[in-house]
Amino acid sequence: MVFCSCGRLAVIKTSWTDGHPGRRFYACPIQGPCCRWIDWVDPPMCPRSIQIIPGLLRARNRNEASI
Incomplete structure (x- = not known):
């Protein structure tokens, strides 16, 4: 169990x-x-992933918006 700095049970979220x-x-x-307060669950991503994933997300969002 992980608690935040104000004593509540922390939740896991995903950064986009x-x-x-x-x-x-x-x-x-x-x-x-x-x-x-935040604390990372995952290790840092490789630089190539950081370059590629945002572009893929933007393309997906554009495709969904056009439907």
Whole structure:
């Protein structure tokens, strides 16, 4: 079990930012400014994945929007 800095049981979320695409992290279950603690679950991705995944996500989103 992992707890955030405010003492709540942390949840696992997935980052879809360009810098950390698909990387999982622990976060406080309460969204908002009260507790901004995070801790990575996964190791950093290789540089090539960081280059490719955001482009694939943008292409998929464009395709879904056109349907």
